Amino acid sequence: MxxxxxxxxxxxxxxxxxxxxxxxxxxxxxxxxxxxxxxxxxxxxxxxxxxxxxxxxxxxxxxxxxxxxxxxxxxxxxxxxxxxxxxxxxxxxxxxARDNLINRAADRLEDIVDATGAAALVAIWGPHGPTVVRWERTASFVVTPLALGTVMPVLNSATGRVFLAFGPQRMVWSLAEAQLARARELKLSWPDLEPTVESARALVERVRTSGYSSVDGRFIPGLKAISAPILNWQGEAEAVLTITTGDEGLLEQNGPALDLLIATCRELSALAPQ
Amino acid sequence: MxxxxxxxxxxxxxxxxxxxxxxxxxxxxxxxxxxxxxxxxxxxxxxxxxxxxxxxxxxxxxxxxxxxxxxxxxxxxxxxxxxxxxxxxxxxxxxxARDNLINRAADRLEDIVDATGAAALVAIWGPHGPTVVRWERTASFVVTPLALGTVMPVLNSATGRVFLAFGPQRMVWSLAEAQLARARELKLSWPDLEPTVESARALVERVRTSGYSSVDGRFIPGLKAISAPILNWQGEAEAVLTITTGDEGLLEQNGPALDLLIATCRELSALAPQ
DNA sequence: CATTAAGTTGCACATTATGCAATAATCATT
DNA sequence: AATGATTATTGCATAATGTGCAACTTAATG
Known part of the structure; x- marks a missing residue:
């Protein structure tokens, strides 16, 4: 040596x-x-x-x-x-197992699934992006593999978009910019997002203003999802809670599922550490 | 010491x-x-x-x-x-994230695309049928029916046929029967498939026996595709891997692309969770 | 404040981590 | 299947640092 x-x-x-x-x-x-x-x-x-x-x-x-x-x-x-x-x-x-915030959020999943008949998940920001760490679903949920460790895209998933708006910004934007560049290369765009930084920033404003994010069946046919952040005391998302369903009516704006999601995240945010 | x-x-x-x-x-x-x-x-x-x-x-x-x-x-x-x-x-x-089947499959797409010059995709069973969740292509690939969230037909796509043979049977056959009925109504048939349950079952036998499925330019002019299942321990497809190309020679039977596809799916199947 | 117990650090000595080259294994090509 | 190129693994001499002990610092208690 x-x-x-x-x-x-x-x-x-x-x-x-x-x-x-x-x-x-x-x-x-x-x-x-x-x-x-x-x-x-x-x-x-x-x-x-x-x-x-x-x-x-x-x-x-x-x-x-x-x-x-x-x-x-x-x-x-x-x-x-x-x-x-x-x-x-x-x-x-x-x-x-020692992370109280994740465990508290996970404890809420069963109630959410029972109340909505949908699937629900907790994601945190991991080394490769938004990563599913807990999830629950009803037995009749039709999508086959939704698993621990699933990494969600940043730009075109409800979960990813909430991290884009509220997550650890430097890391989140590093990944988002890579995904934007890749999309431009392949000439992709999405129903409400062009593969440009300006378009992504406008999306962020919308998510920040509303306090949640949703994607509908235009992204994955038959699937709709809504997500909201669990914020720490600096207003940064420590985790994101997502409800996803194949039932198109369930996650309507101003509906009970969205109310439940927002209320749950607000309560969990109030318990978050400094 | x-x-x-x-x-x-x-x-x-x-x-x-x-x-x-x-x-x-x-x-x-x-x-x-x-x-x-x-x-x-x-x-x-x-x-x-x-x-x-x-x-x-x-x-x-x-x-x-x-x-x-x-x-x-x-x-x-x-x-x-x-x-x-x-x-x-x-x-x-x-x-x-490494332990996640879809991520493992997605990791293989780049190699497959590099080796074949084609496009490759991972599909899972979604609410409306076989749904593309990951895909890759070379920048020079010109034919682009692909997008995240694309739902493939069950009866006349290679991907759909692999799910028909190996997928979650109750859900798959429910959709297949609806597509068969629709085809009869419209008086459609396909080069190797009549719109009957018997004909579909014979197709399933062929796919199960060979372990993969292919469709050639008779289905979509100029496009050929081969698909194989990533099986879990119950022998049910968790996901399907598909190579698709406009180059008619590339996906010939007993060719290197098919060998690569089969080998990749075999390896991924061996890693699938219980 | 004094005492005790536990945490942290300096340093002489004891031990092994490391680079280099040889060997083994794998991959690519014909 | 054979061969050559490339990469992975290992032996060993040398270079480097890991370690135990004791001293110092900090925290808790009466």
Whole structure:
């Protein structure tokens, strides 16, 4: 392990340059690599990871070996690509179990589903965008896979739009701008949104003014959704609550489902931490 | 770092005892401590953690300092108790997103499109039938019937036929029977399908036997498509993967595109949740 | 305020993390 | 199927830092 060239005489004599925060240097390096892997949208090779982490492949490989041993990372077969493993999921679920805001929101889902006959979900902002962390539905809900971990698009989902208006702005707009660029490249647009920053900002104004967002069957035929934010004390969305249904009448403006959603989010917002 | 008492002479000469799995010893110890913290039901003191992890408080403290620096752990104030931080939640969310079937399938679209020069899509069963939820194409792909939310017909699209054979049967056949009745009313038929239940059942047998479905230019002039199911453990399609192209030669039987499609769906099926 | 217990940090020494090169495995091409 | 190129993995000598101990700091209690 190399010392920095500017080591003081005292440090040189004693043998160790302590890390700036009193931690362990190899652990810091390893955890930086883990974050790089987590940010990747696909399984990665050891050389990709080493390059991205500015380290030798040999070093990256050894860190990955320890992460595999701990269950945080998995590799499909020897010499295969690496991705996050069950241990990472378990760690996240443990962290989530301690998050009072998510748990309070989740506790409301059953009542919402019972009252509306629809499906309802809680999403929070994750490394890849708005991520479903809890959901409930009635047995008759017809859409097949709606699952824990589903990442919603920012621009054309009700959930995503609420994050666009109320979420952590720098991160949200970084992703939104990428999605806008991609849409322009493929010459896409949506019923109420052109793939431009100006159009997206106008959408944000509409969502902020109304305090919720909705998408109707023009986006996914037969599906309608309404979403509202659970705000913290800075007015930023900590989570988003969404009701989604195939029943076109259920989520009408000024209807009971929207009232329930807004009231629930308001109550949960009042309980949010500083 | 202490050697075990039984170190071999060779290891003593070379200086390092490699960890059993080729990883890094201090990283292994640190990750073991993190798991102990995750398993605790409440915030823990450094001495509790050190005791549970059979290490000195000084060692535990330094590991925790690195975890805090990485965001995986937080401490309410100096000398306060330790608990999992936002970074642990983010790691879990990233793992959750990886674990999601639609995201896994979507990740494959780019490779498929690159390999074939065609367009590729993921569809799920929605309220009005097979619904496109993800798609990719090359920028040069000129024919664009695709959009997020496009509902494919059940009887005369490759995607729909795979759902007919492998999808949630009660819902799928309810819609199929309605489309058959409509076709009889309009006196429609298709090159390989009469608008009868018997003919449709024969089609299902063919699709189930081959494990995939294809439609050629007789259905939509200039377009050919092949589809295969991503099956769950009950043998029911959770999603369907489709390659579509205007190049008639590309999707020939026993060709590389079909092989790629089948292999991809097989791999994704193997990863599907219970 | 004094005392005790727990958290945090300096430093000498003990231990292992690391880079480099060799070996093994996988992928692409013919 | 064979071959060459590329990438993943591992042995080992050297470079680097992780660790235990004790001192210092902080927090809690009487």
């Amino acid at each position: 190399k010392r920095t060239a500017g080591s003081s005489d005292a440090a040189a004599l004693s043998g160790a340059e302590p890390s700036a925060h009193g931690g362990i240097q190899s652990l810091d390096s390893a955890l930086a690599l883990l974050q790089i892997l987590a940010a990747m949208s696909r399984p990665a090779s050891v050389s990709e990871l080493a390059r991205a982490g500015a380290m030798t492949t040999s070093k990256a490989h050894r860190y990955l070996a320890s992460f595999i041993n701990a269950g945080l990372v998995m590799q499909r077969h020897r010499s295969g690509r690496y991705e996050l493993g069950k241990g990472a999921l378990d760690l996240g679920l443990a962290a989530m | 202490k050697r075990t008492a039984g170190s071999s002479d060779a290891a003593a000469l070379s200086g390092a005892e490699p960890s059993a799995h080729g990883g890094i010893q201090s990283l292994d110890s640190a990750l073991a401590l993190l798991q102990i913290l995750a398993a605790m039901s409440r915030p823990a003191s450094v001495s509790e953690l050190a005791r549970a992890g059979a290490m000195t408080t000084s060692k535990a403290h330094r590991y925790l300092a690195s975890f805090i620096n990485a965001g995986l752990v937080m401490q309410r104030h100096r000398s306060g108790r330790y608990e999992l931080g936002k970074g642990a939640l983010d790691l879990g969310l990233a793992a959750m």
